[in-house]
Amino acid sequence: MNAEIIAAGSELLTAEHVDTNSLHLTAELNNLGVEVTAKAVIGDDRDRLADAVRAALSRSPIVIVSGGLGPTEDDVTREAVALALDRKLVFHPEIAEQIEARFARMKRKMVEVNRRQAFVVEGADALPNDRGTAPGQWVEESGGVVILLPGPPHELKAMFERQCLPRLRRLVPGLAIRTLLLRVTGMPESDLDQLISPVYKKYLNPVTTILAGNGDIQVHLRARCASVGEAEALLAEVGAPIEALLGDKIYSRNGDPLEVVVGEMLHKAHATVAVAESLTGGMLGERFTTVPGSSRYFLGGFIAYSNAMKVDLLGVDPQLLAHFGAVSRETAEAMAAGARRVTKATYALAVTGVAGPESGEDAAPVGTVYVALADPEKSVAVHRQFLGDRTRIRVFTTQMALDVLRRRLMVRA
Amino acid sequence: MNAEIIAAGSELLTAEHVDTNSLHLTAELNNLGVEVTAKAVIGDDRDRLADAVRAALSRSPIVIVSGGLGPTEDDVTREAVALALDRKLVFHPEIAEQIEARFARMKRKMVEVNRRQAFVVEGADALPNDRGTAPGQWVEESGGVVILLPGPPHELKAMFERQCLPRLRRLVPGLAIRTLLLRVTGMPESDLDQLISPVYKKYLNPVTTILAGNGDIQVHLRARCASVGEAEALLAEVGAPIEALLGDKIYSRNGDPLEVVVGEMLHKAHATVAVAESLTGGMLGERFTTVPGSSRYFLGGFIAYSNAMKVDLLGVDPQLLAHFGAVSRETAEAMAAGARRVTKATYALAVTGVAGPESGEDAAPVGTVYVALADPEKSVAVHRQFLGDRTRIRVFTTQMALDVLRRRLMVRA
Numbered sequence: 154m155n156a157e158i159i160a161a162g163s164e165l166l167t168a169e170h171v172d173t174n175s176l177h178l179t180a181e182l183n184n185l186g187v188e189v190t191a192k193a194v195i196g197d198d199r200d201r202l203a204d205a206v207r208a209a210l211s212r213s214p215i216v217i218v219s220g221g222l223g224p225t226e227d228d229v230t231r232e233a234v235a236l237a238l239d240r241k242l243v244f245h246p247e248i249a250e251q252i253e254a255r256f257a258r259m260k261r262k263m264v265e266v267n268r269r270q271a272f273v274v275e276g277a278d279a280l281p282n283d284r285g286t287a288p289g290q291w292v293e294e295s296g297g298v299v300i301l302l303p304g305p306p307h308e309l310k311a312m313f314e315r316q317c318l319p320r321l322r323r324l325v326p327g328l329a330i331r332t333l334l335l336r337v338t339g340m341p342e343s344d345l346d347q348l349i350s351p352v353y354k355k356y357l358n359p360v361t362t363i364l365a366g367n368g369d370i371q372v373h374l375r376a377r378c379a380s381v382g383e384a385e386a387l388l389a390e391v392g393a394p395i396e397a398l399l400g401d402k403i404y405s406r407n408g409d410p411l412e413v414v415v416g417e418m419l420h421k422a423h424a425t426v427a428v429a430e431s432l433t434g435g436m437l438g439e440r441f442t443t444v445p446g447s448s449r450y451f452l453g454g455f456i457a458y459s460n461a462m463k464v465d466l467l468g469v470d471p472q473l474l475a476h477f478g479a480v481s482r483e484t485a486e487a488m489a490a491g492a493r494r495v496t497k498a499t500y501a502l503a504v505t506g507v508a509g510p511e512s513g514e515d516a517a518p519v520g521t522v523y524v525a526l527a528d529p530e531k532s533v534a535v536h537r538q539f540l541g542d543r544t545r546i547r548v549f550t551t552q553m554a555l556d557v558l559r560r561r562l563m564v565r566a
Numbered sequence: 567m568n569a570e571i572i573a574a575g576s577e578l579l580t581a582e583h584v585d586t587n588s589l590h591l592t593a594e595l596n597n598l599g600v601e602v603t604a605k606a607v608i609g610d611d612r613d614r615l616a617d618a619v620r621a622a623l624s625r626s627p628i629v630i631v632s633g634g635l636g637p638t639e640d641d642v643t644r645e646a647v648a649l650a651l652d653r654k655l656v657f658h659p660e661i662a663e664q665i666e667a668r669f670a671r672m673k674r675k676m677v678e679v680n681r682r683q684a685f686v687v688e689g690a691d692a693l694p695n696d697r698g699t700a701p702g703q704w705v706e707e708s709g710g711v712v713i714l715l716p717g718p719p720h721e722l723k724a725m726f727e728r729q730c731l732p733r734l735r736r737l738v739p740g741l742a743i744r745t746l747l748l749r750v751t752g753m754p755e756s757d758l759d760q761l762i763s764p765v766y767k768k769y770l771n772p773v774t775t776i777l778a779g780n781g782d783i784q785v786h787l788r789a790r791c792a793s794v795g796e797a798e799a800l801l802a803e804v805g806a807p808i809e810a811l812l813g814d815k816i817y818s819r820n821g822d823p824l825e826v827v828v829g830e831m832l833h834k835a836h837a838t839v840a841v842a843e844s845l846t847g848g849m850l851g852e853r854f855t856t857v858p859g860s861s862r863y864f865l866g867g868f869i870a871y872s873n874a875m876k877v878d879l880l881g882v883d884p885q886l887l888a889h890f891g892a893v894s895r896e897t898a899e900a901m902a903a904g905a906r907r908v909t910k911a912t913y914a915l916a917v918t919g920v921a922g923p924e925s926g927e928d929a930a931p932v933g934t935v936y937v938a939l940a941d942p943e944k945s946v947a948v949h950r951q952f953l954g955d956r957t958r959i960r961v962f963t964t965q966m967a968l969d970v971l972r973r974r975l976m977v978r979a
Contacts, residue, residue, distance in 0.1 A: 166602045168593035169777055171584055180581035189579045191614065192607040201604065201625075208621070212614075364582055428848070428869065434855025435841070435848030438869040442847025445923050445956060453875035456841065456851040458866035462909065466866070466879075496875065510858050543858060 154325055155190045156182050157209040161221035161230050162304060163196040174219045174302075174309050181313060185321055186328035186377050187215060197221065202233035206299060210237070214297035215321070220304030222287035224267045230301055231272055231290070238294055240275040244268075248279055252286050274301075280316040284308045291320060298324065331384035333359075333374040333392045336405035338556050345370055345399070352394045359391055367545075368552035369411065372399075404559060411555045412440045412447075418562040419450035424499035426558065428454035429467055429492035431479065432506040432522065437551045452498050457488060467491030467503075478517065480505050485523035485534040493527040500561070501527040502554045503534075508543045520546050524554045526561055567738055568603045569595050570622040574634035574643050575717060576609040587632045587715075587722050594726060598734055599741035599790050600628060610634065615646035619712060623650070627710035628734070633717030635700035637680045643714055644685055644703070651707055653688040657681075661692055665699045687714075693729040697721045704733060711737065744797035746772075746787040746805045749818035751969050758783055758812070765807045772804055780958075781965035782824070785812075817972060824968045825853045825860075831975040832863035837912035839971065841867035842880055842905035844892065845919035845935065850964045865911050870901060880904030880916075891930065893918050898936035898947040906940040913974070914940040915967045916947075921956045933959050937967045939974055 158179070160172040172194055179189045190213060195202045202221070209216045221230030235242045249271035256263040270287050273279050280289030280301075285308040290301040300317055302309045337345060342365035349372070353361035359376035374392055378384040396403060404414050419426055428437050434456055441451040455466045460479055463469040468491040469484060477483040488503035506522035520541070525534035535557055539546045571592070573585040585607055592602045603626060608615045615634070622629045634643030648655045662684035669676040683700050686692050693702030693714075698721040703714040713730055715722045750758060755778035762785070766774035772789035787805055791797040809816060817827050832839055841850050847869055854864045868879045873892055876882040881904040882897060890896040901916035919935035933954070938947035948970055952959045 166592065166605065167775065168589050168596060169775065171586065171589060173584065176581050176584060179579065183581060190609055190611070191618075192579065194605040196603055198603070205604075362580070362582065430848065430851070431866075433852065434860075434864070434866075435843065435851025435869065438843070438848025438871070439846070439852050439960075442869075442871060442921075443957070445921075447847075448871055451847070451871055453844075453869040453871035453879070454848075455868060455879075456848065456855075456866040458851075458855060458861055458864055462866035466868075466908070495879070508858075544856070547852075 154187050154215065155213040156187050156215035156217065157191045157193070157213045158189060159192070159202070159205050159209060159216065159218045160194045160304075161197070161202055161218055161233075162194075163227070165194045165220070166196050172219075174304070174306055177306070177310060178217055178219070178313065181318065182215075183375070184330050185318075185325050186330065187321075187325055197227040197229055199229040199233045199236065202229060203236040206234055206237040210294065210297055210299060215300070215324075216297070217300045217302060219302045219309055222270065222289070222301060222303045224264070224269050224286070228269070231269075231274065234290070234292060234299055234301060235274045238274065238292065238299070242272040243275050245271050245273050245279060248273070248288055251281075251288075255286060280312055282308055282312055284311050289316060291317070327379075328377050329379065329381040329384045331376050331378075331381065331388050333388050334406070334408050335372040335392075335396065335399065335403050336408065336410070337370040337372060337399055337402050338368060338404055338411060338552055339402050340370070342370055345372075345402075348398050349395045352398070353391060356387075356391055359388055361391075368549040401560070401563065404556070411552060411559065413444050415555050415559050415562070416441070416444050416447055416450060418559065419500075422499075422562060424562075425450050425452050427452045427492045427496035427498035427501045428554075429488040429501060429503040430454070430456050431458055431463070431488070432504050432508055433547050433550055433554075434458055436547055437502065437504060437554055440551050440555065452496050454492055454496065454501070463488060466495075468494070480507055480517040480521055480523065482523055482525075482534040482536060485525035486527070486532040489525035489527035489534075490532040493532070499529065500558060501532075502558055503527070504550055504554055506546070506550060508546045510543060522546070522550050522553065524550065524557050526557050528561065567600050567628065568626040569600050569628035569630065570604045570606070570626045571602060572605070572615070572618050572622060572629065572631045573607045573717075574610070574615055574631055574646075575607075576640070578607045578633070579609050585632075587717070587719055590719070590723060591630055591632070591726065594731065595628075595734075596788070597743050598731075598738050599743070600734075600738055610640040610642055612642040612646045612649065615642060616649040619647055619650040623707065623710055623712060628713070628737075629710070630713045630715060632715045632722055635683065635702070635714060635716045637677070637682050637699070641682070644682075644687065647703070647705060647712055647714060648687045651687065651705065651712070655685040656688050658684050658686050658692060661686070661701055664694075664701075668699060693725055695721055695725055697724050702729060704730070740792075741790050742792065742794040742797045744789050744791075744794065744801050746801050747819070747821050748785040748805075748809065748812065748816050749821065749823070750783040750785060750812055750815045751781060751817055751824060751965055752815050753783070755783055758785075758815075761811050762808045765811070766804060769800075769804055772801055774804075781962040814973070814976065817969070824965060824972065826857050828968050828972050828975070829854070829857050829860055829863060831972065832913075835912075835975060837975075838863050838865050840865045840905045840909035840911035840914045841967075842901040842914060842916040843867070843869050844871055844876070844901070845917050845921055846960050846963055846967075847871055849960055850915065850917060850967055853964050853968065865909050867905055867909065867914070876901060879908075881907070893920055893930040893934055893936065895936055895938075895947040895949060898938035899940075899945040902938035902940035902947075903945040906945070912942065913971060914945075915971055916940070917963055917967055919959070919963060921959045923956060935959070935963050935966065937963065937970050939970050941974065 277292040359374040362373040376384040376387040493501035509519035520539040690705040700716040772787040775786040789797040906914035922932035933952040
């Protein structure tokens with residue numbers, strides 16, 4: 154079964170704004186087994202919007218229109234859909250009362266213009282909006298449906314989930330959906346694809362999607378079958394060989410990002426961690442502390458951006474620094490050992506490297522990175538050469554550092 | 567004059583991908599004085615795409631189709647446009663030779679399938695692509711034009727700029743465009759709008775757009791006139807009173823972000839800065855070091871996430887910490903003073919606060935933030951209460967900290 158999504162609103166035709174509601178709606182529709190075959194953005198123009206709704210409904214049994222349900226003259230979705238279906242708009246006094254009551258709860262008086270929001274397409278169900286004033290509408294038409302949703306994402310999401318999903322499930326032939334998400338790091342997307350595509354390319358169902366960015370790869374498998382049992386069996390059949398091929402490059406099976414996985418490992422091991430950052434300037438600490446409760450294992454650390462800070466804060470030997478340079482295996486190891494010594498953390502991670510755009514006095518090329526991990530026994534550095542711009546190199550480095558610690562914790566677990 | 571933009575490609579109908587090419591194209595078209603009145607995304611379906619092109623051309627004289635020019639069966643844009651205009655596709659041997667030469671330069675042999683890319687709609691101009699194999703096409707039709715561009719953004723942008731802009735300037739009545747961009751921080755968007763809307767609402771030209779996010783507000787003014795002189799005069803007429811109202815809340819007039827502006831002020835003052843971060847866990851240092859060359863003024867600092875780190879690394883008096891708590895004016899001031907003392911920086915910024923989601927033992931509510939600035943004379947903290955989730959509170963705090971330093975540097979300048 155197919156659906157089309159239309160976003161109404163002139164602000165979505167500017168150079169600054171993109172319609173993101175359709176991404177959420179697409180994910181929800183795909184989960185029902187519904188494919189989205191076209192999307193459109195139309196400005197605040199009643200006749201154009203009516204044309205778009207009419208055309209979409211001629212091709213697809215489900216048409217969702219988001220936005221344009223506000224109280225002002227610019228909000229033309231109600232009128233456009235009525236026009237497209239050749240129906241009247243009917244005033245619902247009980248909706249006007251609900252809107253008025255909502256204003257009263259906020260200690261405000263309803264503005265007269267809000268009465269526009271109480272008009273509903275003839276024969277349609279009004280969909281209550283508990284996060285805003287604009288009700289949605291569910292308009293059935295010759296076997297198909299036009300669904301009107303408010304534009305603000307938190308209103309749209311809640312209304313779709315509570316009001317539309319139950320109705321759509323009755324409309325759409327039943328399908329059981331089961332998904333598997335593997336998060337992987339430490340290899341390029343192209344290598345991963347070469348490795349696992351011989352497995353997943355044999356199957357149209359489950360659908361396999363690979364998303365990569367910032368040194369992180371997500372492998373999504375979505376199985377759609379007539380029963381839950383079949384979907385789970387199919388997912389296991391395709392998922393097991395993929396998991397075997399990726400091995401310990403898989404760091405998460407529940408969607409958790411790497412900083413959460415590493416944080417849980419640290420917490421379970423009753424271990425603590427500190428950082429000493431040159432290249433990343435604080436980005437690694439920032440990632441650790443993105444996680445609520447990270448104070449249980451993350452002590453803090455040092456942003457040792459200048460050479461003086463490496464010596465003064467971390468106790469790196471100035472002669473070692475002068476001899477090997479700030480971007481070297483030896484300096485990274487000394488930084489990690491120093492951070493561990495001063496903070497008394499179980500582990501310390503140190504990063505140094507060249508983010509560019511220029512490579513400076515160190516003569517190491519842009520993208521050269523050393524990550525060192527100090528543990529109770531030793532401090533050992535790993536070298537990598539990244540490509541890309543300053544931001545990419547820094548982000549990849551934090552991913553690499555977290556993964557170095559993850560692998561160390563796996564060995565000890 | 568109006569334009570419509572169609573993005574071709576089934577991958578743009580998934581829950582993961584959004585068409586961003588249209589944002590770039592919209593900005594370029596707006597600069598020519600062309601308004602975008604509708605956008606669409608169509609999957610790899612020749613007939614649907616042909617319908618969409620035909621419908622768009624019936625409404626708008628400029629239709630741009632991006633994507634679907636690759637060499638595989640999925641790439642149906644050439645055929646769809648030929649179908650929509652009822653024209654043939656013509657094989658251009660010289661294009662096939664160029665593609666073959668491009669492969670040869672990469673020491674590879676052209677795959678047979680790439681010959682598909684040498685087909686051009688009858689009567690169309692092929693647009694050379696110096697960043698990829700797929701040529702674009704410029705197809706004039708009864709006063710209008712259909713423009714075919716490759717999907718990869720860097721190919722599309724270069725081709726649009728070099729091949730399409732000169733042609734469009736001949737097609738579109740001449741207009742001079744001048745823009746003003748003000749970046750503002752330290753006030754909510756609603757307050758800013760209330761302050762300046764009495765000025766800009768009087769004018770349809772220049773168009774004023776306000777974009778807000780992460781504690782940062784951008785005010786864009788775009789004047790379109792028959793001559794450069796008129797556009798500049800109009801921009802001055804509207805811009806001057808807005809600048810007067812916003813005063814020193816404006817931190818940038820050239821688009822530079824706050825960390826660049828503050829970095830330049832530090833560099834000019836021959837001053838250095840260090841940080842001591844609790845709440846933000848490294849995010850403030852990360853923002854400073856986003857800027858290439860930041861090592862000239864950013865020394866580094868401390869991520870003092872645990873109380874022990876505040877005492878051990880920054881020398882905060884344990885009794886003061888116990889008495890006032892980690893989230894307090896006094897602790898923030900002691901952290902900044904300690905960071906300045908240890909690093910010998912001209913200035914030190916310290917941040918402490920409660921990022922949530924829970925407020926912990928400190929009893930300060932989520933969103934409580936103290937930023938302290940230590941300079942050669944004293945250490946003074948500023949208090950703010952932010953709303954929102956953990957990420958929002960942390961990002962707003964870095965913006966606040968940078969602005970505290972900016973204001974201090976303004977006074978000294």
